[in-house]
Amino acid sequence: MKLIIAVVQDQDSDRTIKALNDAGHRVTRVASTGGFFSVGNTTLLSGVEDSQVRSVIDILKTTCERRTRLIPAGPNIVESAAMMGAFVEVEVGGATVFVLDVEHFEQV
Amino acid sequence: MKLIIAVVQDQDSDRTIKALNDAGHRVTRVASTGGFFSVGNTTLLSGVEDSQVRSVIDILKTTCERRTRLIPAGPNIVESAAMMGAFVEVEVGGATVFVLDVEHFEQV
Amino acid sequence: MKLIIAVVQDQDSDRTIKALNDAGHRVTRVASTGGFFSVGNTTLLSGVEDSQVRSVIDILKTTCERRTRLIPAGPNIVESAAMMGAFVEVEVGGATVFVLDVEHFEQV
């Protein structure tokens, strides 16, 4: 058994959960926030058999899009915006995926 | 040290946390949502010594009840409800428990 | 790759995230609640290269303070407060840190 922890963008979360459920995978969603942009995102927990890990990641690949965000340039993201008027493009991922080994799984 | 991640139903969460704390276990709770029913539930994180894993799971067994939910039958749970008027019983678990190995634990 | 799960006090979370980001670490924050005090706190998830674990923990040491809380003494924390008027000091940690091994990491 593996526990997949995937951070996805809010816009992709409903579609992703539905696709995972339709494929028979179990999923729990947790509201979260990105550290850098302080923008809300979604952390998914999905415990699956070892043989299903690839299937889950393939689904994430199709349901989670990479997007480009314009953020103010400069050492301090917030203050520099007005002054420099310069923005940089930062790519925000489709999904950031961690696969952890589960030593023991049980439903009581 | 092991990290126990347990998804429990909201109705059982207070009683479960109190029982874990009374037994000397440390617990952090995170609000979460089931992927399939989109109903709120609770994800507990509890780091315990290896020898305490069984004690935590035994407590979950006594404080978390399995319940039956009636959900609309049909391929698309939401739309089929009115048409078919048919409901199926789905059992929702007491607790879904993942035990992960902790490589390093520290309180700073 | 390791996944660091750190429970920190709300008062320290913004400063901690900024310091981690400034050092080039990626962080996701999740709102959580302490089981014992039922007071809100913050659970941070940070996936880092093995060689960066120490750096993250050192940052937590400088940004997370241990604080003393006065809680009502007695077997039932809430009811005993008025009667006994007795309070005990409980130290609440800077950060509670779990380091887990990541079997596979991917950004899709």
Ligand SMILES: Nc1ncnc2c1ncn2[C@@H]1O[C@@H]2COP(=O)(O)O[C@H]3[C@@H](O)[C@H](n4cnc5c(N)ncnc54)O[C@@H]3COP(=O)(O)O[C@H]2[C@H]1O
């Ligand atoms: N310290 C830093 N220095 C420079 N650039 C930085 C940075 N931290 C983040 N970024 C950039 O900003 C984007 C948004 O990061 P945020 O922390 O808001 O939102 C992140 C975070 O919530 C989560 N995440 C990504 N990698 C993570 C990791 N290793 N551990 C924990 N969470 C991670 O996934 C979200 C999207 O990440 P993604 O990599 O696609 O996109 C990131 C990345 O391109």
Ligand SMILES: Nc1ncnc2c1ncn2[C@@H]1O[C@@H]2COP(=O)(O)O[C@H]3[C@@H](O)[C@H](n4cnc5c(N)ncnc54)O[C@@H]3COP(=O)(O)O[C@H]2[C@H]1O
């Ligand atoms: N392997 C796993 N990984 C991550 N989280 C897990 C998990 N197994 C269970 N959970 C979490 O525990 C809740 C209860 O699961 P249970 O299996 O008892 O009860 C489930 C199960 O009987 C059924 N179910 C869930 N997903 C299904 C699917 N893809 N196909 C068919 N039935 C499903 O619906 C009930 C409610 O599911 P819901 O998703 O709303 O809520 C789930 C989910 O939040």
Ligand SMILES: Nc1ncnc2c1ncn2[C@@H]1O[C@@H]2COP(=O)(O)O[C@H]3[C@@H](O)[C@H](n4cnc5c(N)ncnc54)O[C@@H]3COP(=O)(O)O[C@H]2[C@H]1O
């Ligand atoms: N092994 C672990 N697994 C999961 N989460 C953990 C953990 N150890 C600590 N935490 C998290 O960190 C918070 C602060 O813990 P700390 O040990 O500094 O400070 C704790 C500790 O001094 C004390 N405490 C907690 N549980 C206790 C228990 N069962 N018996 C006696 N004292 C307890 O009360 C303070 C506040 O606890 P609270 O639960 O509200 O909040 C906890 C909890 O959310």
